[in-house]
Amino acid sequence: MGSWVEGADGSGFGLENLPFGVVGRGGGPARPAVRIGEHALILEPLAEAGLLGDLPPGVLAGPALNPFLELGRPAWSATRARVTELLREDSLEREAAAAALVPLSDVEARLPVAIGDYVDFYSSIEHASNVGRIFRPDAEPLLPNWRHLPVGYHGRASSVIVSGTDVRRPKGQLPPPEPGGAPRFGPSERLDIELELGFVTGPGNALGSSIPTGAAREHIFGFVLVNDWSARDIQRWEYVPLGPFLGKSFATSISPWIVPVEALEPHRVAPPAQDPEPLPYLRTDEDWALDIALEIALAPEGGEETVVSRTNARGLYWTAPQQLAHATVNGTNVRPGDLYASGTISGAEPDTRGSLLELSWGGRDPLELSGGAGRTFLEDGDTVVLRGTAGAVSLGEVRGRILPSL
């Protein structure tokens, strides 16, 4: 059965999806909502009217979803079931729901969660191998630890921004022209993107405990698209020995609508085989690869979009439960609203790679855009759009435009 909301069925944001986000108008308050078609269903008035079941007061009052995320899966499922009933063709509460519906064109989608910690993994074997080949052409592309653990690091939480926010080209130290020389300073000349999928956490764990792979479903609320903007020149000069810092911390964009795990259940598939078998704490019998088709589109200022890569998240070597089990095996605590991103998602074929670094092979092979322009790395005014779709469920898009350095 479909929805009474016009245009919702078949839009990617029908009853199969029902992603959660936060919307606002102008300087007004940010209010939690569920997206249905081209509308946002504002949740707080429905909760106050008792139409969303037994939720604690205020958990959907905004400005972020964190208090709702903290409630956990039983509350998430019950709320999703009630929202489904409200929006179905046979709804008995259609009038009340319609009163809570606003067109997306009347509001902006805001950052849906107050992010506590942001972790970025490196879970695509194709990406890690490509980076190894580009940066260390004479060595084994995969480092010795890569097949034993989901390599990751902490990113910056303050600069996680919502789709549609412009990105200022970062300045910083650029590698010395010759070894042993002094660095140059200026705007990044190798500004890149990374196509990633991220998950947002619900209830956390106490410091000193960990989250086994089998418990992931109780701790993961849903998924977003992530563009992990990267300044390759800044990164290359700074990253040994403590990892990426300013090459990443200037901005990370996410899609505004968090697609719940329940909407993605039909799209869970078997992950790639892992060899060698990982340590017991990383094992799981559950199929947690996600069959999500992904694409990267790039448009120069005033120009048309070109899709420069099409790939799929299902090829990721390390899955979300493995990432979460690894991140917490030392006893660190997850909090509601943490963001864990996959790392760049690249496939085996050249046109399935998830970064310009790989697509242009370190800047050697420029991409041709429709209209004839070439690109190795991003130019000022470029707009990048990442999109994702799992059958009838859309992850929407994450969009960003490059502003020149100040």
Add this chain to the structure above:
Amino acid sequence: MGSWVEGADGSGFGLENLPFGVVGRGGGPARPAVRIGEHALILEPLAEAGLLGDLPPGVLAGPALNPFLELGRPAWSATRARVTELLREDSLEREAAAAALVPLSDVEARLPVAIGDYVDFYSSIEHASNVGRIFRPDAEPLLPNWRHLPVGYHGRASSVIVSGTDVRRPKGQLPPPEPGGAPRFGPSERLDIELELGFVTGPGNALGSSIPTGAAREHIFGFVLVNDWSARDIQRWEYVPLGPFLGKSFATSISPWIVPVEALEPHRVAPPAQDPEPLPYLRTDEDWALDIALEIALAPEGGEETVVSRTNARGLYWTAPQQLAHATVNGTNVRPGDLYASGTISGAEPDTRGSLLELSWGGRDPLELSGGAGRTFLEDGDTVVLRGTAGAVSLGEVRGRILPSL
């Protein structure tokens, strides 16, 4: 002129200091306070009574100092001046202040701020050189970027804990016994400490802007002692190429009382000369090295303390304004309550090193504790205490005890 609070003068927490923190009793609320001697002056009742000047309502209501930090230096200075007047021997409001005073023995000091982002630098040239010599004995100890920028990375904010909180020994993947082999799994066998100094930020900057070295005083509220607990074996296996992750993220302890910049002004001294001269955005004429004497004490379970290292923060190569200017030069945004730690503080002499890794030279030379026990890395039940003093101003201590792995 001294304070009427008994025992405050000469205690390290007299009128020269007046550090800010947050205290609570049992499960009760956490309330912002200023430490004076062995007492906490609870601020909210004084603010409500109009005795702290013109503060916006609620900024000292707790549970953390963030709303107060956000106000900025004019409000911090005015509040400090009012607290000084309340606590001076000639105070006309002694009775009101006495009513807001509680003995520290009646309360626990809580984590003083909700930490947004936690960044850890690597700013001691002696420490970076020692680590290079231990891990890469055949290579140049300092990497090519080290003298050009304050190397740093993002740590985990969720597991920053207050002094006195026990630390559970982390489990994780330990390096393979031979190259190319499989990792082992278990409790860390090389659990270490890092003696650091950290600063907590007040007002931040907008995304896309940066904080020049000359503006540091408007953005830095004060300093704490930091113990950046480190599992050297986990770290060694995981850290290439994206930096430390689980080797650090299990716990970072800070001292509970944030010593304001104003209390440290008399202890600002010239930093070491920098060669080569750094890029313009890292230059400053102001003296921002801090003459803070530091020590590391270690006590086995039930045993006496041994001071295993004495050093000074003034030797740090990169200063706080340089760290903050570097961290934001790419346009990332600082928020009130961020924590920026110095990295391990080591001096030139063997007994001035700031980690067991260096003090035991990679585990080769065990330390002897009073009572005759030896230590390379930490054993279960060990308590570590870091202390800091700048003349009459104490930074207090950061204390933690190691619990066995679960």
